[in-house]
Amino acid sequence: MARRRFDPSAPIFALFALLLAILVFLPMGWLAVFSVRGPDGAATLTYFAQLVTDDEMVRPLIVTLIVATSVSTLCTLVATPMAWLIARTDMPFARPIRLLVMASFVTPPFLGAVAWEILAAPNSGLINQVYRLAFGLGRSDRLIDIYTVYGLILAIANYTFPYVFILVANGLDRIPSDLEDASSILGASRWRTAARITVPLVLPAIVAGTLIAFLQAMNNFGSPAIIALPAGFHTMTTKIWSMFQYPPQPGMAAAAAVPLLAVTIMLLHLQRAALGRRSYAVVGGKGAQARIIRLGWLRWAALAYCGAVVSAAVIFPYIALILTAFAKTLTITWAPEGFGLGNFEFVFFEFSSTKPALWNTMLLGVMAATAGTAVTLIIAYVTSRQAVPGHRVLGFLATAPIAIPGIVFGVGLFFAYTHPPLVLYGTLTIMFIAFLTTELPIGYQQFQAAFRGIHIELEEASRILGATRLRSLRDIVAPLITTAVVSTWCFIFIAAIRELSAAVLLYTANTKVLSVVIYDLNENGELGAIAVLGLLMLAVTFAVVAVAYRLPRATSIPTSA
């Protein structure tokens, strides 16, 4: 037996694991410390006691649960039929609808919330104006009021339902048609087949989608920050953020972050259990083309339904943003002289934050995407090839951030890097760490899927011929996964440039990013400037999405929390 050659990759991976562990657990450790440390430095449980007894804390907790439950229910009820219609029926314009769902998926929720403010503010909202005009009603009549709990639910659901849609649509794609065919051949009616075969097979995906929607809604910061405050209530995320106002209450903020963290971890566990069942259900892999169900005249009703959903999520909000971007005054008048380029002039030539924020955003996006792609590529490789002892630890570390809500991670980072030995607060580095860590799971999921498609034999051949592991990685694996690399890069980039909940706690004046600038402008009521910057952000996002989708192999959509 040949003597084992020293493999230089092992210590590199060990170092990697250590670095990742610090990235993820140092902030969380500080969070834990602060949540039980009183002002005098002694251990205390008063913050947790306050969490369940103080009305100022209990109310946001209840509101958050109501919002998250309603959003996930609504999303599931709306998106499941949509996914089925698009994946399995002859509904016309399925492709444009799918693209619009993707547009909703990449729209930053805070931007969607601002757009919905413009649409559905109780008095000045465009929808209410049109409604009053159409029915000749008075000022006190309104169709919809965004500054309410249900308004917030609506605003969040519009940008959360794509998670359910994508999971269910992918689930439907994966169900081999032979099973449904077998059912039909055995004499079952179309509906019986649907009820007995299709629904049970796709149920895990529906459950997983519901849970993800719940988490998205619960941990959302941007939408409630824009809608809940004028409405006069807090959710947990806005409450945590408000604790960093003067005088800051870091201990209380840390304690308040714990329920979010606990619920997220619990639900992710449930989700894995749900999706785990799916794996044996799709043992056949992707079979023949799915049977397309003919809807007859109903297909127009189906289109109307899907059209209504994407109108609420994308078409109307985008129109509202475009109108606002070009409007000269605060009230949008329909006369042509009411429109001009004043807001664009202000944003691009007068507003001194635009250029640095744009630069910071792009820089951070590129850095986080590049580093994130590299890191997750290596981890996914190691875990899929089980290359080093303890590879499971690496996999766990790359997935762990999914369980940490953005605002919670922001709080943790704030504690970890605002005091010695490592003072990073106020630098782009801390933002980079935040973006990189929170986007690790997206990249990891992408590459895991990619590596499953490349058989290990190829590398083994290369190793037998004398190449080191790093070399076979470079010469054999790298060329085969270029597509996955590019798509992962794009996904991390998009996720990073829209990040708000961690950024809002970590930025300083010269490390501002676009999302924070938009958020600040909202507090100032500068809707015109927000609309211009928001459209700019969407343009960049769509350009990057277009690159990702031009790639030869269709990529799966990450479903992170």
Next chain:
Amino acid sequence: MKAYRTGLLALALSVAAGAALAAAPAPSPLTPQLIEAAKKEGVVHFYTAVDLQLAEVVAKQFEQKYPGIKVVVERNGSERLFQRIGQEVTANIHNCDVVNTSDAAHFVRWKKDKLLTPYVTPDIADNFAADQRDPEGYYANWRNTLSPIFVNTKLVSEAETPKSFKDLLDPKWAGKLTKAHPGYSGVVMTATFQVSTALGWGYFEQLAKQKPMQLQSATDPPRKVSAGEREVAVDGTEYLAFTLIEKGNPLKIVYPSEGTPMITSPAAVMAKAPHPNAARVFYHYIHTLEAQQMLVDQGGLRSVHKQVKEPSGRVPLSKIKLLPEDAVAVEREAEAIKRRYRQIFGT
């Protein structure tokens, strides 16, 4: 005239005040060497709570006058700026050169915490009355504004227009009011102190029953009333309203009969300013007659610079009943005010 002390008497007073306090530094002239050194630094970071668009105008005019020195505007609510500077100082970050908020209490605190540097320009020494600047020269009042009531003229008839804060408690205004937040806005922090002192906290408890739409920045209520989102604003900045009215928005200012809160907004040079020379040149500039007159003419602010002329068409300050200001008390009670406000209004 309460805030404007003009003429020889005031001059004599300020000279006397200056003589009494030996600690106040002599006015520093704007020397070519200073400007040269500022140009080498190339940039000044201006943390301000003034309305963003106006802040950018100040920046632009300064840049035109002193080419080679860029102004980076960090605009945020006063209370948010206060918290941000505190956070940055704790982390040993010194990013701010010149600071301005609408909560004079902040300057009391910052001076105590030794975050400011004493610096007096000739304009401040000659044209700002003694009660408009720190006796030891750590800060000077940069701008004033009022926080009156705002009414949308399209939605509210002349006859129905409220005349006082108490009028807003009429049930007919339920759901039709909006206001900004003292946890965010220094203007509203000061106004909340003044109104609660004059009318008692019971006033706010009753006001909360009217379910006002809660905004953050004091520049937002006049905007939301202009846009017709609500009929009446309980507070907000007068200066932005002037600008909005001049742009043709259906907005009217009402000075409540109980008295209108007046808010002074000081400015100061930071002790550890990263661009100390540029900071001083900028501090010179913003107190000049030219800059002050611009704030009044274009920005709708009130200035305490003695040579500034108030444009016609605005109610002069002397004709408005004002509520008394007490920065030291606000500094002392800020936390309690915010807590009380949260309890009453729910956010």
